[in-house]
Amino acid sequence: MAEIHDQFDTILILDFGSQYSHLITRRCRELNVYAELMPCTTKISDLHFKPKGIILSGSPYSVYDDDAPHADPAIYTLGVPILGICYGLQEMAYHNKGKIAQCNHREYGFAQVEVSKIGEGSSSSVDALFEGLGDMQVWMSHGDQLSEMPPNFHIIGRTQSAPYAAIAHDSKPFYGIQFHPEVTHSPRGKEVIGRFVLNICGCRTNWTMEEFIGKEIARIRDICGPKGRVIGAVSGGVDSTVAAKLMHEAIGDRFHAIMVDNGVLRLNEAKQVNEMLNKDLGVNLTVVDASDLFLSRLEGVEDPEKKRKIIGNTFINVFEEEAAKIEAAAEAEEKKGAEAKGRVEWLLQGTLYPDVIESISFKGPSATIKTHHNVGGLLADMKLKLIEPLRELFKDEVRALGRLLSIPAPLVQRHPFPGPGLAIRILGPVTREQVKILQQADSIYIEEIRNANLYNQISQAFAVLLPVKAVGVMGDKRTYEQVIALRAVQSEDFMTADWYVFPPEVLRRISSRITNEVSGVNRVTYDISSKPPSTVEWL
Ligand SMILES: Nc1ncnc2c1ncn2[C@@H]1O[C@H](COP(=O)(O)OP(=O)(O)OP(=O)(O)O)[C@@H](O)[C@H]1O
Numbered sequence: 001m002a003e004i005h006d007q008f009d010t011i012l013i014l015d016f017g018s019q020y021s022h023l024i025t026r027r028c029r030e031l032n033v034y035a036e037l038m039p040c041t042t043k044i045s046d047l048h049f050k051p052k053g054i055i056l057s058g059s060p061y062s063v064y065d066d067d068a069p070h071a072d073p074a075i076y077t078l079g080v081p082i083l084g085i086c087y088g089l090q091e092m093a094y095h096n097k098g099k100i101a102q103c104n105h106r107e108y109g110f111a112q113v114e115v116s117k118i119g120e121g122s123s124s125s126v127d128a129l130f131e132g133l134g135d136m137q138v139w140m141s142h143g144d145q146l147s148e149m150p151p152n153f154h155i156i157g158r159t160q161s162a163p164y165a166a167i168a169h170d171s172k173p174f175y176g177i178q179f180h181p182e183v184t185h186s187p188r189g190k191e192v193i194g195r196f197v198l199n200i201c202g203c204r205t206n207w208t209m210e211e212f213i214g215k216e217i218a219r220i221r222d223i224c225g226p227k228g229r230v231i232g233a234v235s236g237g238v239d240s241t242v243a244a245k246l247m248h249e250a251i252g253d254r255f256h257a258i259m260v261d262n263g264v265l266r267l268n269e270a271k272q273v274n275e276m277l278n279k280d281l282g283v284n285l286t287v288v289d290a291s292d293l294f295l296s297r298l299e300g301v302e303d304p305e306k307k308r309k310i311i312g313n314t315f316i317n318v319f320e321e322e323a324a325k326i327e328a329a330a331e332a333e334e335k336k337g338a339e340a341k342g343r344v345e346w347l348l349q350g351t352l353y354p355d356v357i358e359s360i361s362f363k364g365p366s367a368t369i370k371t372h373h374n375v376g377g378l379l380a381d382m383k384l385k386l387i388e389p390l391r392e393l394f395k396d397e398v399r400a401l402g403r404l405l406s407i408p409a410p411l412v413q414r415h416p417f418p419g420p421g422l423a424i425r426i427l428g429p430v431t432r433e434q435v436k437i438l439q440q441a442d443s444i445y446i447e448e449i450r451n452a453n454l455y456n457q458i459s460q461a462f463a464v465l466l467p468v469k470a471v472g473v474m475g476d477k478r479t480y481e482q483v484i485a486l487r488a489v490q491s492e493d494f495m496t497a498d499w500y501v502f503p504p505e506v507l508r509r510i511s512s513r514i515t516n517e518v519s520g521v522n523r524v525t526y527d528i529s530s531k532p533p534s535t536v537e538w539l
C-alpha cells in the first residue's frame with residue numbers, strides 16, 4: 001500500500017515535550033514540506049521510512065536530569081541532517097561530548113543573534129543555515145546553555161548572553177540553535193527552518209493540498225479495493241464534510257454518508273446539513289434520527305466525561321446498526337439476481353492531526369483533560385475498521401483542501417461543533433426542554449453574529465446553558481429563571497484560545513433578543529476566559 005512517506009519527503013520532528021513542538025511541524029508544512037511529529041523515544045530501527053532530515057524539539061528538562069529524555073543515538077549515523085532547537089541543541093551537544101550548564105542570565109524573550117562570518121573581507125560568508133539572513137531578532141526561552149563546545153563543532157551565531165547560540169559540525173550537517181525559530185516572535189525563524197529543510201536537507205516542496213488530493217484518492221482506492229464499501233460518520237462540520245467529499249471522489253456511491261441526529265444538535269441542523277450535502281456536494285446522505293436513544297441514555301447524567309463516553313459509544317452502536325442495514329439491503333438485492341456488492345468494512349472519521357498529536361508525548365498520552373468522542377470514546381470491540389484520511393492534517397490544511405474540492409465557502413468556514421453537541425453545553429442533566437432552550441438561544445446568538453458580519457472573525461462561538469436560576473423582573477412580575485452564558489473565541493488551532501472582544505452594541509442586541517425570545521431565560525452573561533486556564537467548551 002502506498003505510504004505517505006513514499007510520496008512526500010519527510011522531516012521527522014522528535015518531540016522532547018516542548019510546548020512548541022507542533023509549531024515546528026506546522027512551519028515545515030507551510031514551506032510545503034511534509035513533517036511528522038514523533039516521540040523522542042522513537043527508535044530509528046522501528047521507523048518504516050527514512051526521513052530527509054531530523055529536528056530535535058525543545059523540552060522542559062535539562063539534559064543532566066536523571067529522567068531527562070535522550071534521542072536514539074542511531075540518529076547521528078543515519079546520514080541525514082539534524083537540527084537541534086533549544087533543548088535539542090543541548091541534547092546534540094551532550095551526545096557529542098560538549099558541556100551544558102545553567103546560565104547566569106536566563107533568557108526568556110527577545111534576543112539579537114549576531115550571525116558569524118566565515119572567512120575575511122569580500123569573500124566572507126555565513127553558514128548555510130543563515131544564508132541571506134544576517135543578524136536577526138529571535139525569541140529565547142531557556143535556563144541552560146552550552147558552556148563548552150563539543151569537539152568538531154564551531155560557532156555560527158551568538159547573542160549577548162549566549163556565546164554559543166548557534167553551532168554547526170565542522171564536516172557533518174548537524175546544527176544546533178538555542179533560540180526558537182518556530183514561534184512567530186522570531187520574525188525570520190521560518191526562513192531559518194526553510195534553510196534547513198530546503199537547502200540543507202534538500203526536501204522537495206510537493207506538500208500541497210493539490211498533490212495531497214490526488215495521492216489520497218489513490219490511497220483510498222487502494223485501501224478499499226475494487227468492491228469494499230465505507231460508511232461515513234458525517235456531521236456537517238468542516239472535517240467530516242471534506243472527508244466525505246474526498247471519499248465520494250474516490251469510490252463514488254460505495255460510500256454511504258450517515259448523519260446521526262443525536263438529539264443534541266443545533267436548531268434545524270439535521271435538515272440543513274442534509275440539504276447541503278445532497279444538493280451542494282452530491283454526497284448521498286442518510287439522516288438517522290436516534291435522538292430518543294441518545295437522550296434516554298443521557299437521562300439524569302451530569303458528569304461531563306460520562307456524557308462524552310455515552311455519546312461516543314452510542315454513535316458507534318448506531319453506525320454498526322446502519323452498516324448491518326446496508327448489508328442486509330444488498331443481500332436482498334443479490335437474492336433477486338443483482339450483482340454482488342462488497343462488505344461494509346470501513347468507518348470514515350474526520351479525525352485531524354491535533355487529535356492525534358495530543359496522544360504523542362513521550363510520556364504517553366498527556367493528562368486527559370477531556371475525552372474527545374471520536375478518539376477516546378470509541379468502543380473497544382468495534383467491528384468496523386477506521387479510515388481517517390485527514391489524520392495527518394491541521395484544520396487550515398483541511399479548509400484549503402475543502403476549497404480545492406469545491407466545497408462552498410460558507411461550509412468551509414463553519415465554526416467547529418463538537419460531536420457530543422449541546423450535551424456538553426448544558427451544565428447538568430440533559431432533557432428535551434433544556435435542549436430546546438439552548439437551541440433557541442444559540443440560534444439567536446449565531447444569527448446576530450452573522451448579521452453583524454463578525455462570523456469569520458471569530459473562530460468559534462456558542463451559547464451555554466447554566467444550571468443555576470436567577471431572579472429577574474419582566475412586565476412588573478418577578479421571574480426566577482435560567483442563565484445563558486455566551487462564549488466566543490479566537491484561536492489558530494484550538495490548543496490555545498483567547499476570548500473575543502465584541503462591540504458592545506452587538507452584545508446588547510443578543511442579550512435583549514435572548515431574554516425576550518427564549519422563555520425560561522432571564523439573564524445573559526459573557527465568558528471572558530482564555531484557554532488556558534479555561535478550555536473552549538465548558539465541559
Ligand atoms: N452528528 C453526527 N453524526 C455523524 N457523525 C458525527 C456526528 N458528530 C460528529 N461525528 C463524527 O465525529 C467526527 C469528529 O467530530 P468533529 O466535530 O471533531 O469534526 P467535524 O464535525 O467533522 O468538524 P468540525 O470540527 O468543524 O465540527 C466527525 O468528523 C464525524 O466523523
Ligand SMILES: O=c1[nH]c(=O)c2[nH+]cn([C@@H]3O[C@H](COP(=O)(O)O)[C@@H](O)[C@H]3O)c2[nH]1
Nearest residue numbers: 371372373416417418419420494535536537
Ligand atoms: O468533535 C469533538 N468532539 C469532542 O468531544 C470535543 N470536545 C471539544 N471539542 C472541540 O475541540 C476544540 C477545543 O475544545 P476544548 O478546549 O474544550 O478542549 C473546540 O473547538 C471544541 O468545540 C470537541 N470536538
Ligand SMILES: NC(=O)CC[C@H](N)C(=O)O
Nearest residue numbers: 058059086087142143144
Ligand atoms: N525551551 C527549552 O527547550 C528549554 C531547554 C532547557 N530546559 C533550558 O532551560 O535551557
Ligand SMILES: [Mg+2]
Nearest residue numbers: 235237417418
Ligand atoms: Mg463537528
